[in-house]
Amino acid sequence: MAEPPIHDHYDTAFDEDTRLRQGLGLLELARVQEIVRRHLPPAARVLDVGGATGVHAEWLLADGHTVHLVDLLPGHVARAAQNLGRHERFTATVGDARALALPDASVDAVLLLGPLYHLTDRADRLAAWREALRVVEPGGVVVAMAISRFASLFDGLAQGYLFDPAFRAIVAQDLATGVHENPTGDPRWFTTAYFHRPEELPAEATEVGLDVEETVGVEGLAHWIRPLVPALDDAGDREVVLASARAIEAEPSLLGLSSHLVTVARRRRSS
Numbered sequence: 001m002a003e004p005p006i007h008d009h010y011d012t013a014f015d016e017d018t019r020l021r022q023g024l025g026l027l028e029l030a031r032v033q034e035i036v037r038r039h040l041p042p043a044a045r046v047l048d049v050g051g052a053t054g055v056h057a058e059w060l061l062a063d064g065h066t067v068h069l070v071d072l073l074p075g076h077v078a079r080a081a082q083n084l085g086r087h088e089r090f091t092a093t094v095g096d097a098r099a100l101a102l103p104d105a106s107v108d109a110v111l112l113l114g115p116l117y118h119l120t121d122r123a124d125r126l127a128a129w130r131e132a133l134r135v136v137e138p139g140g141v142v143v144a145m146a147i148s149r150f151a152s153l154f155d156g157l158a159q160g161y162l163f164d165p166a167f168r169a170i171v172a173q174d175l176a177t178g179v180h181e182n183p184t185g186d187p188r189w190f191t192t193a194y195f196h197r198p199e200e201l202p203a204e205a206t207e208v209g210l211d212v213e214e215t216v217g218v219e220g221l222a223h224w225i226r227p228l229v230p231a232l233d234d235a236g237d238r239e240v241v242l243a244s245a246r247a248i249e250a251e252p253s254l255l256g257l258s259s260h261l262v263t264v265a266r267r268r269r270s271s
Contacts, residue, residue, distance in 0.1 A: 050114035054080035146196035198255035210265035217258030220245035
């Protein structure tokens with residue numbers, strides 16, 4: 001997670017905050033909101049791990065929750081504090097998902113909406129899951145997001161990158177191993193990451209002792225259809241697009257079609 005290419009990608013080449021507030025990022029944001037909302041209790045203490053500049057913390061605060069944001073990048077934490085520091089229910093610190101500086105059983109919910117993207121070693125991903133299990137109270141929920149194993153293949157087709165032999169080589173490795181590496185440095189082709197198969201994400205949660213409640217695809221086919229972008233600016237049309245994602249979110253044969261996957265799991269009350 002602390003690899004320099006990842007820092008460079010988010011610090012200088014790519015603005016995650018902007019991505020989620022425009023274009024097809026709006027679809028991802030809206031779907032994450034509705035998935036998370038159906039599992040959070042009222043006025044929850046939420047730990048937003050890998051919360052970046054606070055895109056998710058913003059709406060969680062508006063929903064009445066208390067949010068502590070942790071991110072590996074100091075620049076992200078500084079922006080989050082600048083944007084949201086006026087809220088008495090918001091705090092933010094620099095930290096690592098694999099070693100959280102929080103007491104045991106101290107929050108009602110943990111969001112991992114990004115850290116698992118960049119933990120290419122399985123042991124590191126399990127460490128992040130275990131830390132989430134440790135800090136969430138018994139009965140609390142952990143919501144984790146991953147990139148689909150097939151995302152670069154579909155993105156390459158949708159945007160034409162697949163016609164470049166260099167990108168095809170990247171995709172071949174993604175499909176074979178899940179480890180995404182971008183030796184070209186082209187920010188459009190993302191940075192060092194791990195792309196999960198749909199069955200891997202809930203299996204990781206189960207292995208550390210969490211009880212999985214659901215695994216869903218986030219965007220469905222819509223993420224790969226760029227002409228849909230104008231529809232996301234109209235409330236009625238946006239609902240049609242969102243409904244298309246909901247309709248297949250739990251269909252096992254189509255989970256990998258989504259760009260992102262979400263697993264929702266819960267700590268046993270007896271643990």
